Amino acid sequence: MKGNGKKTRLMYWACGMISLACAVVFLWLMLIAQEMISGNENIAQLAGAVYLYIFGAAVPCALAVGMLAAVIYEIGQGRAFTMRNAKWMRGIAAMAFLECAYIAAGAVGWSIAGLMHPGIILLAMTLILFGCGVGILALSLAGLVVKANDIREENELTV
């Protein structure tokens, strides 16, 4: 029981830290946007669109964090290798790839509008690479969890 309480507390800490990290990144992006808007007249005219774009980027990220929290909760309850977890991980991968596509589309759109900054291009490329990495990792983990689930089920039904 003591061990379970510690595991639950660690689990909540992990969820909290991940949510905090995402919130910090989001605020940082908002600050960058504010700086861009204040420093460039053209971009300042489209301030609403810039903020909307950043908020839009936060949606798949928030969904992915929610799914990650669900996975961490299941692991904390001792249900690590289940099809539900594999489904959540596939969902995280989907959100990561969606985020990459969204950032890429945004980068192309802003470039066509002539409002792109070299620093923003680099940031976009970094985020896309990071997102692809997260997506591939999540998909691989989902595959492994499916296999582990099959082994666990077979083990549970071995008399």
Place this chain on the structure above:
Amino acid sequence: MPIIVNLDVMLARRKMSMTELSEQVGLTMANLSILKNGHAKAVRFSTLERICEVLECQPGDILEFREEE
């Protein structure tokens, strides 16, 4: 499943209940039910050995292969 477990038949012959069998073999009632109802995916030789010892029978008396139609 093609492999049928005929525990009921042997238990009736030896006039033994599932509870008694589970106590003597050292399996939980849950596991014994899984075996009896055909939900088991595998049986350890050690488990089969204990069951045959307690029921004084051969593995073929408990396990039967019936081809799926």
